[in-house]
Structures are given as C-alpha cells and as structure tokens.
Amino acid sequence: MIDWSLLALDPPGWGGVLLQGLFATLQIAIGGYLLGAVIGIFGALGKLYGGPVTRDLMEVYTTIVRAVPELILILILYYAGTDLLNQLLGLVGWGPVDISGLAAGIFVIGVVQGAYSTEVIRGAIKAIPPGQLEAARAFGFSPATVLRRITIPAMLPYAIPGLANLWLIATKDTALLAVVGFSELTLVTRQAAGTTKSYMLFFLAAGALYLAVTLISNAVIGMVERRSRRGFARPG
Amino acid sequence: MSAVASATAAPDQAPTRRLQTHRVILVLVALALIGMAIAFGRWDWLPRYGPRLWSGLLMTLAMLAGSACLGFLLAVPLGLVQVTGPVWLKVPAQAFCTVIRGTPLLLQLWLLYYGLGSLFPSIPEIRTSFLWPYLREAWPYGLAALTISFAAYEGEVMRGAFAGVPAGELQAARAFGMSRGQTLRRIWLPRALHRALPTLSGETVLQLKSTPLVATITVVDLYGVISRVRQETYLVYEPLLLLAAIYMILTAILVLVFRFFENRIPTRGH
Structure with a gap:
C-alpha cells in the first residue's frame, strides 16, 4: 500500500530532494540563529546601558517583532529588505541584483530571532550578581573588557535555557519561508507530495526529519546545560 | 506611561523632563512616518475591501x-x-x-x-x-x-x-x-x-x-483577504503594513484583557 521507493535517494525517488531541503533548512536556521544572537547581544546592551533614545528604539523593535505574526514579518522583511538593497545599489550606481533566497532567509529569521534573544540575553545579564561587574570595574577593566571577560561568560549559564528554546523555534520558523517560495524542507515536501500524490508519506517523512532535528538538538542542549551549570549550587 | 518613564529613569537618575522630551520627539517621528505612509501610499482599495476585511477579521478571531x-x-x-x-x-x-x-x-x-x-x-x-x-x-x-x-x-x-x-x-x-x-x-x-x-x-x-x-x-482569514488584495492590486507594502498594524492592535487588546483578568485574581504579593 505504501510505496517506500518514493523515498529513495536517487532521482525516481524523492529522498535526495528532501535531504537537500533539510540541508537548506539547517543552513537558514543556523545562520538566522547566529545573526539573531549577535543582534540580541547588542540589543540587550542597548536596552541595559544605552541612552534613552536607544532604549526606546530597542523597545519598539522587540515589541513590534513580538506582536506581529512571523509570517507577515517574513513577507515584509523579504520584500522590503530586497527592495531597499536594490535601491541602495541603484544609488551607488550598480544595477539591481538577485538576492539569494538563502541570504534573504537568514536575514529575516535573524531579525525575528534577534528580538527574542534581546529579551533572553537582557534577562541573563540582569541575573549576573552585580558584585562581579563592580569588581571588574574596580580593577580598572575598560567597558569592552568587562563585556568580553565578565558579562558574556557570566551571563551564558542564565541565557542557555532561553537560547536553546530559541534554537528550536528557529528550526521551525524556517518552515514559514515556504510561503515566500524558498525551497526548504516544507516546500520541497509539498512539491514532492503534489507531484506523486502521496501526501501522507511525504508529510510524515518531513515530520520525522524535523522531529529528528529537535530530538538531537535536545540531547545536545542537555549536555551543554549540564556543562554550563558546573560549579553552580544545586537548586533546592 | 508615566510609570514606565519613572521606572526607566530611576537607575541612571536622568531628569524625568528630558526623558519625556525625547519620547515626545519619538512619537512625533512615528506619527510622521504613519502620516507619510498614508499620504504617499495607495489606499483607494480600502473601501472596496472593507466588508471582506471585516469578515476576515471575524474568521481570525x-x-x-x-x-x-x-x-x-x-x-x-x-x-x-x-x-x-x-x-x-x-x-x-x-x-x-x-x-x-x-x-x-x-x-x-x-x-x-x-x-x-x-x-x-x-x-x-x-x-x-x-x-x-x-x-x-x-x-x-x-x-x-x-x-x-x-x-x-x-x-x-x-x-x-x-x-x-x-x-x-x-x-x-x-x-x-x-x-x-x-x-x-x-x-x-x-x-x-x-x-x-x-x-x-x-x-x-x-x-x-x-x-x-x-x-x-x-481559509479566508484576515491574512487571506490581504493576500487577495495584494494579488488584485499589485501593491506590495500598503496591505502588509495595514495587516501588521491590525495584528499589533489585536495583540495589545489581548494583553490588556488578560492583564485585567490577572489583576482580578488574588495572588500573594512577592
């Protein structure tokens, strides 16, 4: 009843196409997640130590991104981002370029993730015992050195559960890029299913792939969390 | 709003007046941006799609x-x-x-x-x-x-x-x-x-x-209606911006409603 040969890796089967889609999904998830983490660090620093205008602008950014559906943000950023870039290139005198779907996808996932990581990292920095930062300042560390040597290493244990959760969200948010036509796992699955009419088989196969990513991530996250908490007193 | 301003003002002891001045300017900038979107964007489709947008909103809710x-x-x-x-x-x-x-x-x-x-x-x-x-x-x-x-x-x-x-x-x-x-x-x-x-x-x-x-x-929800608008009018930004604004308002209403109910439930103060 079930035609397993449809999942074969070689061209009559669609297994290879699905794996390519999974690869594209992981690329975007990793790229967007890292971009989001960088935005998050600067966003958190801006919210905590920035001037009043920076703080309000950061607040506007995180509030808007967290209030508008990801699907709509992705559409707006996708069109606005490529449009703006082409207009800028036009001003410089270069012709319009085709922005690769990969770069655009990483950009939009990164901007969305950035708002959430800003909040996670801000909370983590606030959880650092203030004495540690005061001690660093008392030793004459410059603000940049305090950040590099104390703030970032000391906040990581507090930030890891939240950041781990964001990674799981990032892998699933990439599926939304299917709506703007980027060939990640969900879209190629739909194409495969539509071509062969074996909808159940392909959607279940893609679900298994996503689930595998989540479960492997969970195992790795558990290891990282145990490692990051060494030296902490056990709760309770 | 004043509670938020005083809470953010407390740590660095910035004078409250200055904070409010820059907020006023930010609000003016935001209003100017919205005004520009209304003045320079094309909104003539809005009355035609009004009833459909309303039924889309009901579907979303x-x-x-x-x-x-x-x-x-x-x-x-x-x-x-x-x-x-x-x-x-x-x-x-x-x-x-x-x-x-x-x-x-x-x-x-x-x-x-x-x-x-x-x-x-x-x-x-x-x-x-x-x-x-x-x-x-x-x-x-x-x-x-x-x-x-x-x-x-x-x-x-x-x-x-x-x-x-x-x-x-x-x-x-x-x-x-x-x-x-x-x-x-x-x-x-x-x-x-x-x-x-x-x-x-x-x-x-x-x-x-x-x-x-x-x-x-x-399913023709709010987003579905806006997609139709985009296909039929070839507009890229205006419908999407309107959609984002509607969702922001809906989120704000939800948050306020839940806050109202949460405040009515007795909890032990921490």
Missing part, C-alpha cells in the same frame, strides 16, 4: 477563540495524565506533546489538509456521514491543526502546573478524607489552573500569531 478554548480543554487532561496517569496514558501524552512541539505548525497543517483531505474522499463511510459537508471545507482542518498545536504547548504548561502544586496541599486534602476525584476537583485542578494562568496570556498571543498560517490552506 473565530480561529483564535475556537482553537484556544478547545486546545485548553485538551491540555488539562494531557497535563494531568503526564503527572499522575498510568503508563499507557502517560507515554502517549508525552509522545504527542514532543511530536507536535518538535515539528512546524505549517507542516502539521498541510499534513492534515492535503494528507487527510486526500484520504477522506476514498473512504465511503466518511463520504456518507453527516460530517462530510464540513470535511470538504478548509476551516475544520485549520481549526484542528491550531487546536492540536495549542493543546500540545499548553499541555506541557499544565504538566508543570500540576507537578508544581505543593504535595502538602494534596496530602491535607487526603487527610480531610476527600476522595481522589474530590481532591482533583477541589484542590489540585484549581491550584494548577491558578499557576498556569500567567502563561496563558503569552500562549494566546503566540496562538494569534499562528492563525495567519490557515490562509495557506485557503
């Missing part, structure tokens, strides 16, 4: 309310059996939560709509049943996917809430001679619901943000 209520009703038993149930209920409940939370909602939605939707017509029993007229439409699949997703996420919250009720309270109930059912009804469930309430606001906002996905299976 119906999807949100329906899936959140049904999902919550499913979440309570899902959470309960994970804490106290027998193994043959516990393991499936855990597996359900893990699988649903580990795969994208869009994929689940397409699995239900395209997968089940293509299976059902080949089963004669379903074709002759009273459900068939509904199963031929798209919205039951959207509602089902949203409900399942909400149930899985909120079920995990309820599991934590049930597990977090102090054991002493349940032992006290037993000591008063309450049966297991009475303990659940009078002590365990109300206390767990109380603990889960603060997360409900956030989960509901997340659920609102998931609803536009149903437009990908031809």
Whole structure:
C-alpha cells in the first residue's frame, strides 16, 4: 500500500530532494540563529546601558517583532529588505541584483530571532550578581573588557535555557519561508507530495526529519546545560 | 506611561523632563512616518475591501477563540495524565506533546489538509456521514491543526502546573478524607489552573500569531483577504503594513484583557 521507493535517494525517488531541503533548512536556521544572537547581544546592551533614545528604539523593535505574526514579518522583511538593497545599489550606481533566497532567509529569521534573544540575553545579564561587574570595574577593566571577560561568560549559564528554546523555534520558523517560495524542507515536501500524490508519506517523512532535528538538538542542549551549570549550587 | 518613564529613569537618575522630551520627539517621528505612509501610499482599495476585511477579521478571531478554548480543554487532561496517569496514558501524552512541539505548525497543517483531505474522499463511510459537508471545507482542518498545536504547548504548561502544586496541599486534602476525584476537583485542578494562568496570556498571543498560517490552506482569514488584495492590486507594502498594524492592535487588546483578568485574581504579593 505504501510505496517506500518514493523515498529513495536517487532521482525516481524523492529522498535526495528532501535531504537537500533539510540541508537548506539547517543552513537558514543556523545562520538566522547566529545573526539573531549577535543582534540580541547588542540589543540587550542597548536596552541595559544605552541612552534613552536607544532604549526606546530597542523597545519598539522587540515589541513590534513580538506582536506581529512571523509570517507577515517574513513577507515584509523579504520584500522590503530586497527592495531597499536594490535601491541602495541603484544609488551607488550598480544595477539591481538577485538576492539569494538563502541570504534573504537568514536575514529575516535573524531579525525575528534577534528580538527574542534581546529579551533572553537582557534577562541573563540582569541575573549576573552585580558584585562581579563592580569588581571588574574596580580593577580598572575598560567597558569592552568587562563585556568580553565578565558579562558574556557570566551571563551564558542564565541565557542557555532561553537560547536553546530559541534554537528550536528557529528550526521551525524556517518552515514559514515556504510561503515566500524558498525551497526548504516544507516546500520541497509539498512539491514532492503534489507531484506523486502521496501526501501522507511525504508529510510524515518531513515530520520525522524535523522531529529528528529537535530530538538531537535536545540531547545536545542537555549536555551543554549540564556543562554550563558546573560549579553552580544545586537548586533546592 | 508615566510609570514606565519613572521606572526607566530611576537607575541612571536622568531628569524625568528630558526623558519625556525625547519620547515626545519619538512619537512625533512615528506619527510622521504613519502620516507619510498614508499620504504617499495607495489606499483607494480600502473601501472596496472593507466588508471582506471585516469578515476576515471575524474568521481570525473565530480561529483564535475556537482553537484556544478547545486546545485548553485538551491540555488539562494531557497535563494531568503526564503527572499522575498510568503508563499507557502517560507515554502517549508525552509522545504527542514532543511530536507536535518538535515539528512546524505549517507542516502539521498541510499534513492534515492535503494528507487527510486526500484520504477522506476514498473512504465511503466518511463520504456518507453527516460530517462530510464540513470535511470538504478548509476551516475544520485549520481549526484542528491550531487546536492540536495549542493543546500540545499548553499541555506541557499544565504538566508543570500540576507537578508544581505543593504535595502538602494534596496530602491535607487526603487527610480531610476527600476522595481522589474530590481532591482533583477541589484542590489540585484549581491550584494548577491558578499557576498556569500567567502563561496563558503569552500562549494566546503566540496562538494569534499562528492563525495567519490557515490562509495557506485557503481559509479566508484576515491574512487571506490581504493576500487577495495584494494579488488584485499589485501593491506590495500598503496591505502588509495595514495587516501588521491590525495584528499589533489585536495583540495589545489581548494583553490588556488578560492583564485585567490577572489583576482580578488574588495572588500573594512577592
């Protein structure tokens, strides 16, 4: 009843196409997640130590991104981002370029993730015992050195559960890029299913792939969390 | 607003007046941006699509309310059996939560709509049943996917809430001679619901943000109407910006409503 040969890796089967889609999904998830983490660090620093205008602008950014559906943000950023870039290139005198779907996808996932990581990292920095930062300042560390040597290493244990959760969200948010036509796992699955009419088989196969990513991530996250908490007193 | 200003002003002892001046300027800039969007954008399509936008909004709200209520009703038993149930209920409940939370909602939605939707017509029993007229439409699949997703996420919250009720309270109930059912009804469930309430606001906002996905299976919600506008008018930004603004207003209303109810529930001050 079930035609397993449809999942074969070689061209009559669609297994290879699905794996390519999974690869594209992981690329975007990793790229967007890292971009989001960088935005998050600067966003958190801006919210905590920035001037009043920076703080309000950061607040506007995180509030808007967290209030508008990801699907709509992705559409707006996708069109606005490529449009703006082409207009800028036009001003410089270069012709319009085709922005690769990969770069655009990483950009939009990164901007969305950035708002959430800003909040996670801000909370983590606030959880650092203030004495540690005061001690660093008392030793004459410059603000940049305090950040590099104390703030970032000391906040990581507090930030890891939240950041781990964001990674799981990032892998699933990439599926939304299917709506703007980027060939990640969900879209190629739909194409495969539509071509062969074996909808159940392909959607279940893609679900298994996503689930595998989540479960492997969970195992790795558990290891990282145990490692990051060494030296902490056990709760309770 | 003044409470927020004073709270942010406190740490660096900045004069409150200056803070308010820059806020006024920011608000003016925002208003100018909105004004420019209204003045330079094309909005002549708005009156034509007004009624359709309204029915789309109602569809979005119906999807949100329906899936959140049904999902919550499913979440309570899902959470309960994970804490106290027998193994043959516990393991499936855990597996359900893990699988649903580990795969994208869009994929689940397409699995239900395209997968089940293509299976059902080949089963004669379903074709002759009273459900068939509904199963031929798209919205039951959207509602089902949203409900399942909400149930899985909120079920995990309820599991934590049930597990977090102090054991002493349940032992006290037993000591008063309450049966297991009475303990659940009078002590365990109300206390767990109380603990889960603060997360409900956030989960509901997340659920609102998931609803536009149903437009990908031809349910005409708010996002579906806006997609039609974009296809028919070839406008890129104006409909999307309007849509983002509407969702921001909806989120703000949801947050305010939940805050109102949360403030009415007595809690011990921390």
